[in-house]
Amino acid sequence: LGPARAFALKQLEPELRLEIRNAIADHRNRPPQPARGATVAILTADGFCLRELLDPCRALRAAGARTLVVAPRRQRIVPRGLLHADQAIRTDLALREADAVRFDALVLPGGAAAVDRLRAQPAALEFIRAFFAAGKPVAALGQGLSLVLETQRLAGRKLACPTSLRQDAGHAAAEVVERAMVADGALLTGTGERRSVPAFSRRVVRHLQGQ
Numbered sequence: 001l002g003p004a005r006a007f008a009l010k011q012l013e014p015e016l017r018l019e020i021r022n023a024i025a026d027h028r029n030r031p032p033q034p035a036r037g038a039t040v041a042i043l044t045a046d047g048f049c050l051r052e053l054l055d056p057c058r059a060l061r062a063a064g065a066r067t068l069v070v071a072p073r074r075q076r077i078v079p080r081g082l083l084h085a086d087q088a089i090r091t092d093l094a095l096r097e098a099d100a101v102r103f104d105a106l107v108l109p110g111g112a113a114a115v116d117r118l119r120a121q122p123a124a125l126e127f128i129r130a131f132f133a134a135g136k137p138v139a140a141l142g143q144g145l146s147l148v149l150e151t152q153r154l155a156g157r158k159l160a161c162p163t164s165l166r167q168d169a170g171h172a173a174a175e176v177v178e179r180a181m182v183a184d185g186a187l188l189t190g191t192g193e194r195r196s197v198p199a200f201s202r203r204v205v206r207h208l209q210g211q
């Protein structure tokens with residue numbers, strides 16, 4: 001190489017090294033996106049809380065996940081306080097058709113009436129237990145936590161809990177944390193307070209991403 005070209009290469013090397021370092025840093029700092037392509041079950045029934053179902057569902061779909069509503073029967077289910085017929089939600093799978101192996105995560109929205117209906121279904125509790133047994137993410141919001149309590153999988157776990165379920169959480173030997181949402185391993189719980197639902201929904205996506 002001539003002196004001029006050698007000098008130019010020496011000047012370029014530091015800039016090239018800096019560019020490579022920046023590219024590596026950008027790649028490392030890029031948010032992981034395992035939500036894309038994931039399939040998430042949303043287990044509910046008539047009397048569910050519309051906001052607690054739709055908000056996480058929309059956040060997951062926006063992140064590229066596929067969501068399937070699972071209910072006792074494959075039919076349209078209605079939220080509590082139904083105001084318009086178009087608020088009814090189409091069920092994608094009946095509980096008897098659902099297999100936890102097919103899903104990457106589970107969301108349990110609230111709604112006292114919906115939860116009561118599911119608690120009376122042994123298949124619903126077995127479906128939830130299968131996610132815990134496989135170590136898959138489970139997100140329970142508001143009264144949806146009651147279903148997790150029924151599975152007897154909360155001993156020693158930290159959770160966010162609605163006031164109405166605190167006594168039950170104590171009986172389950174769980175630790176109630178004074179926060180709107182708490183992640184403990186693969187379990188994410190939220191109190192279901194109206195103002196906290198959007199943040200919980202975003203957290204569900206991060207939870208599925210292992211963050």
